[in-house]
Amino acid sequence: MSRRDVYHPATTVVALIAEERGAERGTYHCRVTEARKRVLLAKPRGYCAGVDRAVQTVEEALKLYGAPVYVRKQIVHNKHVVSTLEARGAIFVEENYEVPEGSTVVFSAHGVAPEVHDQARERNLKAIDATCPLVTKVHHEAKRFAAEDYDILLIGHEGHEEVIGTSGEAPAHIQLVDGPDDVENVVVRDPSKVVWLSQTTLSVDETMETVARLKTRLPLLQSPPSDDICYATSNRQHVIKEIAPECDVVIVVGSTNSSNSVRLVEVALGAGARAGHLVDYAAEIQDSWLEGATTVGVSSGASVPDELVMEVLAHLAERGFGEVTEFTTAEERLTFSLPQELRRDMKAAAAARAAS
Numbered sequence: 001m002s003r004r005d006v007y008h009p010a011t012t013v014v015a016l017i018a019e020e021r022g023a024e025r026g027t028y029h030c031r032v033t034e035a036r037k038r039v040l041l042a043k044p045r046g047y048c049a050g051v052d053r054a055v056q057t058v059e060e061a062l063k064l065y066g067a068p069v070y071v072r073k074q075i076v077h078n079k080h081v082v083s084t085l086e087a088r089g090a091i092f093v094e095e096n097y098e099v100p101e102g103s104t105v106v107f108s109a110h111g112v113a114p115e116v117h118d119q120a121r122e123r124n125l126k127a128i129d130a131t132c133p134l135v136t137k138v139h140h141e142a143k144r145f146a147a148e149d150y151d152i153l154l155i156g157h158e159g160h161e162e163v164i165g166t167s168g169e170a171p172a173h174i175q176l177v178d179g180p181d182d183v184e185n186v187v188v189r190d191p192s193k194v195v196w197l198s199q200t201t202l203s204v205d206e207t208m209e210t211v212a213r214l215k216t217r218l219p220l221l222q223s224p225p226s227d228d229i230c231y232a233t234s235n236r237q238h239v240i241k242e243i244a245p246e247c248d249v250v251i252v253v254g255s256t257n258s259s260n261s262v263r264l265v266e267v268a269l270g271a272g273a274r275a276g277h278l279v280d281y282a283a284e285i286q287d288s289w290l291e292g293a294t295t296v297g298v299s300s301g302a303s304v305p306d307e308l309v310m311e312v313l314a315h316l317a318e319r320g321f322g323e324v325t326e327f328t329t330a331e332e333r334l335t336f337s338l339p340q341e342l343r344r345d346m347k348a349a350a351a352a353r354a355a356s
Contacts, residue, residue, distance in 0.1 A: 042297065042327060059085070060338060061106060072112070154198065201263065282311040
């Protein structure tokens with residue numbers, strides 16, 4: 001079931017006001033200059049529970065330990081989030097050897113291989129693991145099936161940090177399947193003892209196509225105990241599919257290295273949008289994209305703060321797209337607690353303050 005909320009009190013000046021972070025989404029006040037130039041705003045969009053947890057982890061670590069706090073890889077795949085945290089004192093590195101011995105390091109939301117934890121211990125680093133719990137679930141599945149000596153077909157994109165981390169849990173048992181066209185390259189030891197797992201941020205439709213082709217070759221292929229593609233990825237793709245057929249152009253806010261953001265553009269085009277574009281900031285929107293358009297779809301990837309979406313809506317409103325209809329297909333209320341090692345130190349610091 002979906003819901004449309006339309007914001008278009010009619011006067012002559014375009015205005016868009018968004019509450020600060022923490023306000024309920026859907027708080028828009030628009031005044032429209034041109035009839036029927038409109039925006040279809042997707043909901044759910046933006047931050048998922050795992051991203052929110054990861055960003056909060058770095059923020060709280062900076063408050064608790066002070067700058068600098070080192071972060072291995074981008075905490076989430078979003079240019080704005082990374083630059084904002086850098087301004088607060090986070091230092092992003094590619095590998096543990098770049099972190100001074102004895103320092104604090106946060107592992108990104110995408111997860112890491114066991115050897116990364118080993119490297120941190122060898123360098124006496126204070127490691128805080130901000131891996132999304134839904135990615136951790138896939139890690140546990142990989143370890144379980146490897147312990148039972150299954151061949152594991154990991155559907156995902158080669159080189160993606162999440163795939164590297166998951167593969168590191170059982171490298172002798174896991175082989176990557178990078179989309180439907182890679183199925184013909186699969187070789188297994190025992191066709192009756194094979195299971196597929198997946199990266200959490202893939203296109204749902206493409207993953208199911210890959211699985212269907214795999215099952216044609218391997219009829220006894222087993223599925224994961226529960227869906228590996230996360231709820232946020234599925235929800236954002238579903239709402240894009242709903243609005244895309246009505247859109248002349250779809251604008252997705254997200255970075256080019258964000259798998260789920262890139263997939264949203266692909267899904268929009270596949271569902272009938274006549275054009276689709278990925279932008280980090282509103283200033284990247286080209287006026288030529290809007291020529292002849294009457295309906296613009298807007299969404300954002302799971303690592304994008306909503307303030308960037310508000311800037312896009314303001315940019316569009318200035319160009320006559322002042323009527324905003326929020327199209328809702330699901331309500332998301334899931335939250336994750338901060339990493340236990342960080343919570344433990346926060347509790348100890350609070351107790352020390354109370355005792356002083």
